[in-house]
Amino acid sequence: MTEAPIFEAEGIEKSFGGIRAVNGATMDVKRGSITALIGPNGAGKTTFFNLITGFYRPDRGRARFDGREVQGRPPYVIARFGMVRTFQITKALAAMPVIDNMMLAAPDQPGESLRNVLFRPLAWRKREQEVHEQAIELLDVFNLTRLADHYAGTLSGGQRKLLELARALMAQPRFLLLDEPMAGINPTLGRRLLDHMQRLRAEDGVTFLFIEHDMEVVMNHSDRVIVMAEGRVIAEGEPQAVRSDRAVIDAYLGGAGHGGIE
Amino acid sequence: MTDPLAIFPLGLTFEAFTDIDFWTSVGIFAGIYTIFALGLQLNVGFTGIQNFGQAGFMAIGAYSMAILTAEEGMNFWLSLPISILITIAFGLIVGLPSLRLRADYFAIATIAFAEAIRLIALNARDLTNGAQGIFGFDDSWDSISESIEDFIIDLGWTDVPGLFPLFLVTWGIAVLMMFSLTRVQGTPWGRVLRAVREDEDAARALGKNAFSYKLQSLAIAASIGAVAGWLLAIQLAFVVPDEFQPIVTFIGYVVLVLGGLANYWGVAVGAIILWTVLEGLRFLELPISETKIAALRFIIVGLVLIGLMAFRPQGVFGKREEMVLGD
Numbered sequence: 001m002t003e004a005p006i007f008e009a010e011g012i013e014k015s016f017g018g019i020r021a022v023n024g025a026t027m028d029v030k031r032g033s034i035t036a037l038i039g040p041n042g043a044g045k046t047t048f049f050n051l052i053t054g055f056y057r058p059d060r061g062r063a064r065f066d067g068r069e070v071q072g073r074p075p076y077v078i079a080r081f082g083m084v085r086t087f088q089i090t091k092a093l094a095a096m097p098v099i100d101n102m103m104l105a106a107p108d109q110p111g112e113s114l115r116n117v118l119f120r121p122l123a124w125r126k127r128e129q130e131v132h133e134q135a136i137e138l139l140d141v142f143n144l145t146r147l148a149d150h151y152a153g154t155l156s157g158g159q160r161k162l163l164e165l166a167r168a169l170m171a172q173p174r175f176l177l178l179d180e181p182m183a184g185i186n187p188t189l190g191r192r193l194l195d196h197m198q199r200l201r202a203e204d205g206v207t208f209l210f211i212e213h214d215m216e217v218v219m220n221h222s223d224r225v226i227v228m229a230e231g232r233v234i235a236e237g238e239p240q241a242v243r244s245d246r247a248v249i250d251a252y253l254g255g256a257g258h259g260g261i262e
Numbered sequence: 263m264t265d266p267l268a269i270f271p272l273g274l275t276f277e278a279f280t281d282i283d284f285w286t287s288v289g290i291f292a293g294i295y296t297i298f299a300l301g302l303q304l305n306v307g308f309t310g311i312q313n314f315g316q317a318g319f320m321a322i323g324a325y326s327m328a329i330l331t332a333e334e335g336m337n338f339w340l341s342l343p344i345s346i347l348i349t350i351a352f353g354l355i356v357g358l359p360s361l362r363l364r365a366d367y368f369a370i371a372t373i374a375f376a377e378a379i380r381l382i383a384l385n386a387r388d389l390t391n392g393a394q395g396i397f398g399f400d401d402s403w404d405s406i407s408e409s410i411e412d413f414i415i416d417l418g419w420t421d422v423p424g425l426f427p428l429f430l431v432t433w434g435i436a437v438l439m440m441f442s443l444t445r446v447q448g449t450p451w452g453r454v455l456r457a458v459r460e461d462e463d464a465a466r467a468l469g470k471n472a473f474s475y476k477l478q479s480l481a482i483a484a485s486i487g488a489v490a491g492w493l494l495a496i497q498l499a500f501v502v503p504d505e506f507q508p509i510v511t512f513i514g515y516v517v518l519v520l521g522g523l524a525n526y527w528g529v530a531v532g533a534i535i536l537w538t539v540l541e542g543l544r545f546l547e548l549p550i551s552e553t554k555i556a557a558l559r560f561i562i563v564g565l566v567l568i569g570l571m572a573f574r575p576q577g578v579f580g581k582r583e584e585m586v587l588g589d
């Protein structure tokens with residue numbers, strides 16, 4: 001507990017018209033942890049992601065990633081810091097091939113600047129080869145290799161979810177925020193994805209914050225759980241402790257009423 | 263009434279196929295519209311931003327070249343790059359405030375911009391000579407044109423049309439642009455543009471500054487529009503506000519749709535089809551008045567477009583998958 005958290009949010013607030021979607025959310029994410037963010041439907045989890053990744057501007061509050069303020073910065077800057085997110089509703093680049101979706105995400109491609117395209121053709125071509133290899137390797141992990149040349153728009157819902165995840169990994173994040181990554185993915189592949197997360201954490205020290213409704217996944221695969229309800233963080237801790245927390249049980253039973261915590 | 267064609271209510275006169283001066287001029291227009299619409303292709307087909315102000319950029323290119331040369335006495339060749347810089351500056355003025363907003367605001371801003379430019383050209387008489395327009399900027403071009411003509415005559419073609427050198431230069435530029443744009447589109451830079459077209463938020467989440475790419479796309483399209491403007495000015499030998507009506511941009515979109523989105527070579531095909539149909543119909547002999555024939559030409563172009571939408575909505579060169587998967 002001596003190491004500084006990789007991410008801290010303090011008193012984040014956001015209202016849409018009359019609805020206070022996020023109402024003073026405060027949390028820390030431990031470096032190198034796999035942290036689950038749970039809460040009933042409408043708790044403000046997705047909105048919280050949007051607020052800390054620059055897609056929405058918070059009305060109030062601060063967020064720091066690895067010592068740097070992130071609130072008020074545009075999404076692309078935050079992504080380049082190494083804090084990369086995926087979307088609950090997938091955003092496949094439909095009319096682009098799967099492989100281009102992947103290669104797009106790679107950082108440090110000099111060929112993304114027009115000046116380098118014209119004056120440093122060797123540099124970007126070389127980088128392009130590396131990126132292509134990485135993309136193929138990652139597609140392999142998610143069973144997408146044979147779809148590499150298909151348009152992303154022809155993929156099934158589950159395949160798109162996998163593609164979006166693989167694509168986020170291409171961006172070489174240090175902190176990955178996943179919005180319901182398992183939703184719509186078959187259990188075998190889902191397990192593979194979780195294994196891959198463990199491996200990335202162990203080998204590259206990547207930190208994960210993932211929103212998830214499946215309690216079995218949360219209990220077995222996260223080392224910390226943060227619970228949101230009505231725009232606030234109402235509990236956090238080890239999975240087993242959170243599961244028996246009175247406030248959490250009440251939130252699930254009394255809140256939107258979408259099943260219990262079990 | 264011994265003309266055998268007269269017994270048919272519908273027919274083409276013989277000169278339709280022989281009037282080389284006429285077809286040279288049509289070819290130049292097709293080339294100018296190809297260049298003009300290449301800018302639109304970059305914006306609409308590859309970046310997903312709806313630029314409805316391309317005629318405005320064309321106007322700025324033509325006017326700044328003409329004003330600098332004819333009124334300020336600047337060297338013609340120097341006026342060309344400067345007119346590009348001026349056009350880019352206008353592109354940034356339009357794009358900076360509006361490209362951050364929702365897509366439809368940008369579309370509206372560009373229409374308004376192009377009309378504002380045309381109205382300024384019409385009314386700022388001290389600068390633009392109003393509806394009379396500007397003449398006498400093309401001496402340098404004329405001498406180039408004569409050299410090219412002499413060269414062709416030396417090759418053995420003695421009755422080369424006077425506009426033929428312009429035809430060659432126009433299509434030379436068009437082909438060069440199609441080639442370079444296609445090449446650049448295949449680079450990582452072009453890939454980011456397509457990602458922005460597909461889903462701006464996804465691109466931003468992956469660390470791409472979508473706004474900057476849209477701005478670059480617009481600035482390049484504006485420069486391309488300026489080149490089309492020079493050529494139009496040279497072809498007509500004058501620059502008047504009337505040449506830059508909003509209809510010009512819309513015809514550019516017709517070219518895009520005909521040729522197909524997201525393909526630069528398709529733009530040339532679209533422009534050639536459009537101008538051949540449009541001008542070829544001038545030779546249609548019908549027992550109706552000239553003005554009715556003029557209207558009929560556009561009706562036929564409309565029918566061609568409707569037919570295309572029904573049978574090949576992706577255009578001649580467009581990819582059907584990309585169109586269907588667009589959203």
Ligand SMILES: Nc1ncnc2c1ncn2[C@@H]1O[C@H](COP(=O)(O)OP(=O)(O)OP(=O)(O)O)[C@@H](O)[C@H]1O
Nearest residue numbers: 016019021039040041042043044045046047048088
């Ligand atoms: N752009 C928006 N405009 C208006 N209201 C919004 C907007 N985004 C979110 N909300 C509202 O904020 C609240 C929280 O929504 P959010 O999507 O963050 O919930 P969530 O915890 O992700 O739920 P779920 O588990 O169902 O995905 C909801 O009441 C929602 O209607």
Ligand SMILES: [Mg+2]
Nearest residue numbers: 045046047088
């Ligand atoms: Mg959500």
